[in-house]
Amino acid sequence: MSIIVITGGSRGIGASTALECARRGMGIILTYNRNPDAAHTVVSQIQAEGGKAVALPLDVGNVGSFANFRQVVEQTLEAKWNSRSLSGLVNNAGYGLYHLIETVTEEQFDGLLSVHLKGPFFLTQTLLPLLMEGSSIVNLTSATTRVATSGVAPYATFKGGLEVLSRYMAREFGERRIRVNSVSPGPIRTELGGGLNEAFETLLASQTALGRVGEPEEVARVIASLLTEDGAWINAQNIEVSGGYII
Numbered sequence: 001m002s003i004i005v006i007t008g009g010s011r012g013i014g015a016s017t018a019l020e021c022a023r024r025g026m027g028i029i030l031t032y033n034r035n036p037d038a039a040h041t042v043v044s045q046i047q048a049e050g051g052k053a054v055a056l057p058l059d060v061g062n063v064g065s066f067a068n069f070r071q072v073v074e075q076t077l078e079a080k081w082n083s084r085s086l087s088g089l090v091n092n093a094g095y096g097l098y099h100l101i102e103t104v105t106e107e108q109f110d111g112l113l114s115v116h117l118k119g120p121f122f123l124t125q126t127l128l129p130l131l132m133e134g135s136s137i138v139n140l141t142s143a144t145t146r147v148a149t150s151g152v153a154p155y156a157t158f159k160g161g162l163e164v165l166s167r168y169m170a171r172e173f174g175e176r177r178i179r180v181n182s183v184s185p186g187p188i189r190t191e192l193g194g195g196l197n198e199a200f201e202t203l204l205a206s207q208t209a210l211g212r213v214g215e216p217e218e219v220a221r222v223i224a225s226l227l228t229e230d231g232a233w234i235n236a237q238n239i240e241v242s243g244g245y246i247i
Helices: 012-023 036-048 063-081 106-130 153-176 198-206 216-226
Strands: 003-006 027-032 053-057 086-091 131-140 179-185 238-241
Touching: 003 012, 003 063, 012 027, 012 036, 012 086, 012 216, 027 036, 027 063, 036 053, 053 063, 063 106, 086 106, 106 131, 106 153, 131 153, 131 216, 153 179, 179 216, 216 238
Parallel strands: 003 027, 003 086, 027 053, 086 131, 131 179, 179 238
Antiparallel strands: none
């Protein structure tokens, strides 16, 4: 069985990805930070549908915790699946912050950096020995790296860095046939940044060619395809899933 780690799997795109991948026969290790109840609800849903899943705590902004997390992952693989390796990693965990550049504090800047770029870099490094040959890594970036919208400069900057990092990972991990791609969601109905109210959703919908916001499941299907043989010849790419956002 293919077994994957999905960070930030308790809600939104992460939760939808966990469900979609489980439905495709993958074993799921999803992480949560502040909402264990939501994470265990996702696990329960996967189990109710006949899949296998485990929820583990992880603060992606705390690099010092990664060595212990790897040990827990190894123990979980052995106990739950009688396995010692992973076949995929989805670096999804994140949060939004909406402030103009002139109002962003150093603390806010560093927090976004830790979760959206530093965290994925070192978590991937830490889990790399567990990834089997032919594995797939998917990094969640953002359509805000392509278009400049006021108020998300630090967030978009670090997501842009993660997009670049994905290509370098693909290059360096290629000897082990590990594929690395990034997926850039556009306007999606999630809780990121406080979620969507009616006025904001109307605005975002007007900025997409398809005239609506997307659903987490629509991003999840793309991520899942990259983790399977469907995406076997897709590597070092950034795939925007946005319904034609600001084109």
